[in-house]
Amino acid sequence: MVDATDRYQNWSVVAGYFDGDGSVEEVVGQFVVMIRLGFKDNWDRQLFAVRSFLDTSGIRSGKLTKNFHKGSISAWQLRVTSLLGVVETSKQMLPYAYKKRTELKAVIDYLEDRITGDELVEIVNNEVRIGNKTGKTKKSNLPFSKSEGDILRHLYSLEKAHDALRVRVSDQEVAKIREDYYQKRLRMREISELYGYGKSVIERILEKRYRTGK
DSSP, X not given: OOOTTSSOOSHHHHXXXXXXXXXXXXXXXXXXXXXXXXXXXXXXXXXXHHHHHHHXXXXXXXXXXXXXXXXXXXXXEEEEOSHHHHHHXXXXXXXXXXXXHHHHHXXXXXXXXXXXXXXXXHHHHHHHHTTSSOSOOOOXXXXXXXXXXXXXXXXXXXXXXXXXXXXXXXHXXXXXXXXXXXXXXXXXXXXXXXXXXXXXXXXXXXXXOOOTTO
16 A cells, blocks of 8 residues: 555656556547556556555546466556546646647547547557557547537437347247346357347346336
8 A cells, every 4th residue: 555645746747657658548439439548567556656646636547457468467557447537637647748748639639529539540540650659550430529429329329229129039038048147157148149139139138128018
């Protein structure tokens, strides 16, 4: 554990650390780009100090996780994953960032609806091309803002739920599926393949939203 003094004292130092051993993690989804901020180091105490500073700044971060390589710990990682946490941390580090300044600004602009998902991905891809970011360039089809993407994702989820409700499943199969899941401990993917129903239908059955004859 760390005490009250065992933490970073200002955002300029944290931003410098992030420039060197931090990363913006962008996952391109069907409707939105999901973003996390990660801090890495092989010494967990240093990351505890970062987390302590974030806590005192009102920003929640997750537990430290381990990255393994050939059976041994290669690095520890601390992530900020919440939308508000990512935005606030990015804004606080932006004035002091150097290497990752362009990427952090793009993250803020996307999460605050000033650019589209495609524009964010292209900015990140360019950072990869010029060597400021490691990894491969990514493809996207997100010509809309973050909030527009969230609306589309919600509508898509509703459509899938409605489709699942239209599929009729016999009482006998409902009983077998629940037995396979709760007693035999089969995974939903296995049950889906076994019975030929989509995942949304299996979820409906297991969550007991099924009503016979309706």
